[in-house]
Amino acid sequence: MSEQLFKSFAIIGAGPNTGIHIVKAFLAISTPILVIARPASTNVAALPVDDPNLKVVRADYTSVSEISAILREYKVDVLISTVTLVFGGVVGQNVLADAAKEAGVKLFVPSEFGIKPQLAKGGLAFQKTDFAVYAKSIGLPTLRVFNGLFYEFVPWLTALADTGKFHIVNKGETPGSFTAVSDVAGYVAHILTTQPPSRLLDVEIHIEGQRATLSEIGVLYKGRAPVVHCDALPTEGVVNAHFRTFIQKHIEAGGGSCGWNPVTESDDADSASRDNSLWEGHRWLTVSEALGL
Numbered sequence: 341m342s343e344q345l346f347k348s349f350a351i352i353g354a355g356p357n358t359g360i361h362i363v364k365a366f367l368a369i370s371t372p373i374l375v376i377a378r379p380a381s382t383n384v385a386a387l388p389v390d391d392p393n394l395k396v397v398r399a400d401y402t403s404v405s406e407i408s409a410i411l412r413e414y415k416v417d418v419l420i421s422t423v424t425l426v427f428g429g430v431v432g433q434n435v436l437a438d439a440a441k442e443a444g445v446k447l448f449v450p451s452e453f454g455i456k457p458q459l460a461k462g463g464l465a466f467q468k469t470d471f472a473v474y475a476k477s478i479g480l481p482t483l484r485v486f487n488g489l490f491y492e493f494v495p496w497l498t499a500l501a502d503t504g505k506f507h508i509v510n511k512g513e514t515p516g517s518f519t520a521v522s523d524v525a526g527y528v529a530h531i532l533t534t535q536p537p538s539r540l541l542d543v544e545i546h547i548e549g550q551r552a553t554l555s556e557i558g559v560l561y562k563g564r565a566p567v568v569h570c571d572a573l574p575t576e577g578v579v580n581a582h583f584r585t586f587i588q589k590h591i592e593a594g595g596g597s598c599g600w601n602p603v604t605e606s607d608d609a610d611s612a613s614r615d616n617s618l619w620e621g622h623r624w625l626t627v628s629e630a631l632g633l
Contacts, residue, residue, distance in 0.1 A: 343536035346417040346447065350374040350410075352401065352436060355383050358453050359422035361525035367391050368526075371533055374414050376407065401432060404439045411443035418532055420449040433471045441480045447540060448475060449532075452484045453524060455517070455590075456600055481541040483532075486598045487524045488517025488548055488612070489591075491630035494557060497587060502578045506567045509588035512554035516596025517612050519549035520625040530619050539618075546598040548613035549624040554591065560633040 349366060353359050354375045360383065366373040372393040377384050379398045387394060395414075399406045401423075411419065419440045421433055433450060440448050450471055457468040475482045495501040498508065527547055531540065558567040573581040573588075594600055599612035616624065627633070 407439035
């Protein structure tokens with residue numbers, strides 16, 4: 341007897357970077373999705389409110405009882421979180437996990453959607469590692485999706501958007517995983533609606549649109565922007581320059597690949613795209629296509 345697929349989906353943190361794209365991906369395949377927005381959020385204005393498969397409710401993200409009541413009311417099987425790391429949303433995911441557990445949610449998809457976080461306290465995105473440990477401790481099954489760096493993230497990472505120059509810290513010759521936001525969103529909607537629960541519960545997903553180095557991407561900007569190699573990004577006019585430099589150095593060490601193992605600090609290139617095949621027949625966008633180069 342085949343397993344029954346997940347049928348009811350909700351998302352928390354439907355912001356412009358990732359969440360709204362996931363919502364639209366569900367709507368594109370005519371699958372109902374519930375958006376749980378903050379009381380004062382304006383992000384929902386970007387959603388097609390006339391779509392019959394879209395339902396928007398508002399709730400206090402810090403209230404276990406409020407979130408849990410909504411999840412129970414709509415009989416949610418899968419809760420997706422796309423809350424941001426920068427503004428402390430990831431730290432607040434413990435509340436969402438408690439609510440999901442209380443409401444009988446079958447699968448929690450935490451806010452990963454990037455490179456693998458470092459394990460040690462103070463490491464890159466270590467709060468995501470802490471959350472994974474917490475979810476396991478309360479018996480809440482998770483699906484962690486790693487897609488490397490979004491193509492759309494590259495102009496920010498290299499300070500191109502700030503300075504008009506494509507900055508590469510050090511040599512920029514270590515391969516990393518890069519994927520389009522639209523591909524990640526479409527993939528999430530596809531596997532959650534087509535794969536049996538046994539394939540998704542407590543699993544790490546590795547996907548990769550294109551394997552490339554920052555130097556290779558820099559070549560694509562020839563005639564459009566100068567490429568500058570540096571020891572660190574310039575700080576004048578570049579917000580969070582030190583953080584961007586830190587990320588580039590992490591990529592240079594190998595951490596930008598979805599095949600990166602933070603325990604052994606080694607990379608397995610084949611593992612980086614091991615789960616692409618779950619989206620049968622899909623053609624993944626290239627960096628040049630996504631960035632219009």
